[in-house]
Amino acid sequence: MARVSGQRTSRSQRAAAIVGGVFGAAGMVAGTRVLSGLDVPDYPVLRWLVVYNVVTSAVSLVVAVALWRGRRWAAYAAMGLAGAHALVLVGLAALRVTGTGVANDSLAAMGLRTSVWALAAWTASRSSRSTR
DSSP states (O other), X not given: OOOOTTOOOOHHHHHHHHHHHHHHHHHHHHHHHXXXXXXXXXXXXXXXXXXXXXXXXXXXXXXXXXXXXXXXXXXXXXXXXXXXXXXXXXXXXXXXXXXOOOOHHHHHXXXXXXXXXXXXXXXXXXXXXHTO
């Protein structure tokens, strides 16, 4: 699915793509370092969460490129990332309430990921509506 002929990607959508791409790259690096043992945080690490972060960070890079290129599906993909992160954030909060060791850093990072991708989705959907 290509963008509409002659359609330019807005500055705000490109900014969202850059921020999303930077978060994706940072998440991949940080998560891979923890999984490989190069970094050993001084707080409880939920391995499944680190794997989730690495996988969604890779997806984030694809979505960021699609946002940059103005692909029609990119706004939906950004919404999907925001939704997935929000669900995981709710799950982490539930784990915390039930006494499972969930690090403050994990909660804060997932909240930030959720916010970044929600903003990217909003920006992309607003941008695609204005160019119709």
